[in-house]
Amino acid sequence: MQRKKIDYSNEHIKYLKLKKTDKITTILAQIFLLITIIALWELLTQLKVLDPFFWSSPSRMFKTLFDMISSGSLFEHIGITMAETILGFIIATALGYFIAVLLWWSEKLRKILDPYIVVLNALPKIALGPIIIIWVGAGMPAIITMCILICVVITTLSMLSAFLSCDKDKIALMRSMGANKFQILFKLILPNALPEFVSVLKINVGMSWVGTIMGEYLVSKAGLGYLIVYGGQVFKLDLVMASTLVLCLLACVMYLFVGILEKKVRKK
Amino acid sequence: MSDDYLQLKDVSLSYHTKEGEIKALKNINFCVKQNEYISIVGPSGCGKTTILSLISGLLKPSSGEVLFEGKKLDKSIQIGYMFQRDNLFEWRTIYKNVILGLELKGMAKDKQSLERANNLLKKYGLYDFKDCYPSELSGGMRQRAALIRTLVLKPKVLLLDEPFSALDYQTKLNVCDDVHSIITKEKQTVIAVTHDIGEAISMSDRVAILSSRPSIIKTVQEIHLQHIDSPLKRRESPEFSKYFDNIWKEIDNAEKKD
Ligand SMILES: Nc1ncnc2c1ncn2[C@@H]1O[C@H](COP(=O)(O)OP(=O)(O)OP(=O)(O)O)[C@@H](O)[C@H]1O
Numbered sequence: 001m002q003r004k005k006i007d008y009s010n011e012h013i014k015y016l017k018l019k020k021t022d023k024i025t026t027i028l029a030q031i032f033l034l035i036t037i038i039a040l041w042e043l044l045t046q047l048k049v050l051d052p053f054f055w056s057s058p059s060r061m062f063k064t065l066f067d068m069i070s071s072g073s074l075f076e077h078i079g080i081t082m083a084e085t086i087l088g089f090i091i092a093t094a095l096g097y098f099i100a101v102l103l104w105w106s107e108k109l110r111k112i113l114d115p116y117i118v119v120l121n122a123l124p125k126i127a128l129g130p131i132i133i134i135w136v137g138a139g140m141p142a143i144i145t146m147c148i149l150i151c152v153v154i155t156t157l158s159m160l161s162a163f164l165s166c167d168k169d170k171i172a173l174m175r176s177m178g179a180n181k182f183q184i185l186f187k188l189i190l191p192n193a194l195p196e197f198v199s200v201l202k203i204n205v206g207m208s209w210v211g212t213i214m215g216e217y218l219v220s221k222a223g224l225g226y227l228i229v230y231g232g233q234v235f236k237l238d239l240v241m242a243s244t245l246v247l248c249l250l251a252c253v254m255y256l257f258v259g260i261l262e263k264k265v266r267k268k
Numbered sequence: 269m270s271d272d273y274l275q276l277k278d279v280s281l282s283y284h285t286k287e288g289e290i291k292a293l294k295n296i297n298f299c300v301k302q303n304e305y306i307s308i309v310g311p312s313g314c315g316k317t318t319i320l321s322l323i324s325g326l327l328k329p330s331s332g333e334v335l336f337e338g339k340k341l342d343k344s345i346q347i348g349y350m351f352q353r354d355n356l357f358e359w360r361t362i363y364k365n366v367i368l369g370l371e372l373k374g375m376a377k378d379k380q381s382l383e384r385a386n387n388l389l390k391k392y393g394l395y396d397f398k399d400c401y402p403s404e405l406s407g408g409m410r411q412r413a414a415l416i417r418t419l420v421l422k423p424k425v426l427l428l429d430e431p432f433s434a435l436d437y438q439t440k441l442n443v444c445d446d447v448h449s450i451i452t453k454e455k456q457t458v459i460a461v462t463h464d465i466g467e468a469i470s471m472s473d474r475v476a477i478l479s480s481r482p483s484i485i486k487t488v489q490e491i492h493l494q495h496i497d498s499p500l501k502r503r504e505s506p507e508f509s510k511y512f513d514n515i516w517k518e519i520d521n522a523e524k525k526d
């Protein structure tokens with residue numbers, strides 16, 4: 001493999017420098033914006049322009065966080081929510097992928113199930129909340145089920161369309177070399193749809209958080225979603241804000257994780 | 269050279285769609301000799317690709333039969349098929365692309381076959397690139413890799429469906445030379461479809477001209493040129509333009525008929 005040597009002209013070095021300073025100023029501006037928001041928020045609540053009872057404030061938020069960390073309850077809630085999200089994410093992705101493969105395999109099945117999938121996709125899954133609670137019971141299983149319901153249909157639809165969009169010539173080529181349907185699936189269709197799979201993973205990271213938190217709003221006795229709902233009900237805005245912040249950070253971390261995975265796949 | 273290496277006997281084919289029946293081919297008869305290079309030209313949409321699909325076994329004729337050495341063509345007879353685009357798999361290295369057919373036939377561990385693959389890569393200048401991905405190769409090299417991928421399976425007949433039409437003119441002339449020399453060295457029997465009359469004359473021993481749909485074979489033009497070493501040289505032969513005019517008129521007539 002031929003790699004280009006690093007032997008740039010002056011003009012190109014200037015260009016690279018410009019790009020770099022551009023990046024640095026962007027990041028500085030982002031940090032500045034964050035600090036301003038926090039400072040302004042703190043100031044306005046300290047001066048009682050905003051009532052901290054309704055608006056909470058950064059200092060009260062962090063105090064709540066520290067209290068929860070020192071009592072250890074924060075990690076318990078995080079653990080529960082994380083477990084639900086990750087389980088829901090994995091099950092939904094695997095299940096959706098598997099159904100997509102089945103639907104790719106059988107055109108007949110695809111045609112029969114088409115209207116059902118359309119309806120399932122359009123249905124707001126939260127409407128199924130009460131049914132889920134009755135069928136699987138209130139608690140963790142219900143939350144994970146909610147999470148799966150939210151992710152699975154979109155996974156199936158995205159993957160199926162990726163499978164079906166495979167180049168007809170490539171399939172003909174495989175067949176002209178004597179490939180059977182299994183070989184076409186495993187050597188062509190699945191690897192060909194890998195980039196789409198990574199996009200689906202990215203979408204599902206967001207969706208599975210939505211599913212879990214929605215599930216926790218409905219039924220839970222623990223978890224970040226529970227803290228937010230509970231905080232809202234007893235007007236502890238500090239708790240609501242602090243939990244939301246933690247949620248943001250967690251979603252970020254999970255997103256970064258998938259980002260790394262994506263880079264690995266794209267390298268190929 | 270046997271006369272009935274590959275034979276199409278009264279082959280007809282209709283496509284059935286919701287809108288109706290499309291009669292693509294009607295009573296096609298022709299023979300291909302061993303080691304011959306035949307080009308098929310004709311108006312667009314006349315059924316050239318359909319003929320190749322029939323020979324490759326991807327389609328079954330509505331009536332008539334395709335015979336190989338006098339026997340009905342079946343899966344045991346390897347037919348190589350190359351398309352307009354090289355269809356290399358971007359996620360596989362060149363080497364992995366080239367041995368794809370071996371994998372499909374469960375011969376990916378067969379020493380002799382792998383050696384053949386490596387030899388072909390060496391012989392045709394791709395060995396240094398065997399661990400590259402297709403995106404790192406030029407259009408001509410990719411087409412060569414695609415050709416090697418089919419040759420690894422030792423096809424009895426090689427089908428080319430406008431394999432050069434995606435290349436720009438300059439590259440195309442070079443790749444034609446390239447492919448022609450590989451095909452001659454490997455003693456392949458070739459049926460090629462093309463829109464380019466010049467390409468057909470410069471590559472082929474015979475050119476079959478199809479009518480518009482439902483297609484029959486109008487004429488088969490034998491090509492005898494003064495220079496025979498390479499397509500580029502063949503284009504310089506004095507008889508070239510005469511053949512060109514002939515074939516061009518035949519196709520033009522076929523198009524006007526409807
Ligand atoms: N799968 C199909 N279903 C229905 N009709 C088809 C199908 N494939 C081809 N046809 C029709 O059959 C006719 C012959 O098609 P074919 O692709 O063999 O033509 P061609 O000579 O290769 O055309 P081109 O010059 O555009 O490559 C065309 O009119 C086309 O519309």
Ligand SMILES: [Mg+2]
Nearest residue numbers: 316317318429
């Ligand atoms: Mg065609």
